[in-house]
Amino acid sequence: MKKSFTSFRTGSGNWQMTSFPAGKTVLELNNDTRTLMRINRGSFAGFAEISALPEIFRLHRAEDSLSASLESRSVIPFGSEFKVERDIVITDGAASMVTSVAACNRGEVGNITLETLEFPGPWAKVNYLLYGESKLHSCKFRENGEFYSGSELPWFIQVEYRDGSKAEFMTGSDVWRHRAASRMEGVDSSFRIADTDGTLTFERNILIYAEETPVEKRPWQFESLFAWSTPLEDIPAGGTLFAVPGCLAARNVQRSLRHAVRSAETDLILTDYKAAFCNEAAHIDRPGKKVLEHIDIQELFQFYCWGNRQLNKKALALTVASAEQPLVPGCLLLERLSKKPKQLLFDEDEE
Numbered sequence: 001m002k003k004s005f006t007s008f009r010t011g012s013g014n015w016q017m018t019s020f021p022a023g024k025t026v027l028e029l030n031n032d033t034r035t036l037m038r039i040n041r042g043s044f045a046g047f048a049e050i051s052a053l054p055e056i057f058r059l060h061r062a063e064d065s066l067s068a069s070l071e072s073r074s075v076i077p078f079g080s081e082f083k084v085e086r087d088i089v090i091t092d093g094a095a096s097m098v099t100s101v102a103a104c105n106r107g108e109v110g111n112i113t114l115e116t117l118e119f120p121g122p123w124a125k126v127n128y129l130l131y132g133e134s135k136l137h138s139c140k141f142r143e144n145g146e147f148y149s150g151s152e153l154p155w156f157i158q159v160e161y162r163d164g165s166k167a168e169f170m171t172g173s174d175v176w177r178h179r180a181a182s183r184m185e186g187v188d189s190s191f192r193i194a195d196t197d198g199t200l201t202f203e204r205n206i207l208i209y210a211e212e213t214p215v216e217k218r219p220w221q222f223e224s225l226f227a228w229s230t231p232l233e234d235i236p237a238g239g240t241l242f243a244v245p246g247c248l249a250a251r252n253v254q255r256s257l258r259h260a261v262r263s264a265e266t267d268l269i270l271t272d273y274k275a276a277f278c279n280e281a282a283h284i285d286r287p288g289k290k291v292l293e294h295i296d297i298q299e300l301f302q303f304y305c306w307g308n309r310q311l312n313k314k315a316l317a318l319t320v321a322s323a324e325q326p327l328v329p330g331c332l333l334l335e336r337l338s339k340k341p342k343q344l345l346f347d348e349d350e351e
Helices: 251-262 297-312 332-337
Strands: 008-011 015-019 025-031 035-040 053-061 067-075 082-091 094-103 112-119 123-130 137-140 146-150 154-161 166-171 187-196 199-209 220-228 240-243 268-271 277-280 291-295 318-320
Touching: 008 053, 025 220, 035 166, 035 220, 067 297, 082 297, 094 112, 094 297, 094 332, 123 146, 137 146, 154 187, 154 199, 166 332, 220 297, 220 332, 251 268, 251 297, 297 318, 297 332, 318 332
Parallel strands: 240 268, 268 318
Antiparallel strands: 008 015, 015 025, 025 035, 035 112, 053 067, 067 082, 082 094, 094 220, 112 199, 123 137, 123 154, 146 187, 154 166, 166 220, 187 199, 277 291
């Protein structure tokens, strides 16, 4: 029997995020005046996810309403009946998303096209970073223009609209998964940033297998982060300063930070954080690989959400001190984490 689900909506007064159980779009993000971003479904082994049948679609609201999580699972009823799962964590102005895909019935996932992003116009400028480069590429609006097409990963993309609103999307910690094709024989990848009739699109073909290349029978999981501009309050004047002691993906660093939160008696302000790539595979529990490139912004986001849930019980808050970020200048997500979280609003709050 086909299950019936309805969309969820959450926000914080001046923005709204609507999540859809089926159809073309996973979620749509709007502010008071415009649509900022759409995240559309992908395809696996040539089967479009738009045909998937939803099995699970649940929104979990945190007790303090400072965050929420969306859990979804659907099955593409063709080929090997691919199972697609997403876990999305939302706080005011930022969110993370984990997309998992597996082939049932002893099948193979094969080619992977992850979610396509749309930034509806009129937009003014797009900035993006390619893996392995330090230069920020900046392109002004050009209708039906192509701004990037290639096999290297644009791991950070930020769009500015004509009214000053901004939206950004970036690869999560698992940069090595998004770049898996670069280490596999007979496998390629393809990325494209282009305008189509005034809407900027970001296409992500993560794995493209040559015909004669055998496909690994394994599931895949990909992490990403996105953020959007919101009115922000000033950083709180007081609080205990605690310097980030290293890569946040490392277990010993996580233990140190969690201990700081549990023992805090005032607001806690993390200092000395700078986004950077790290190649130490042991940080992500894969010591045998020795080198796996990752970036710990996702761990920082997760720690921000967890830390504020814990500290809110004591009427305290966790923030990340704003600092210059040579790797990701003007990063919206890091700007968001430098402020106290606001409570989210949900559909039922309006009834």
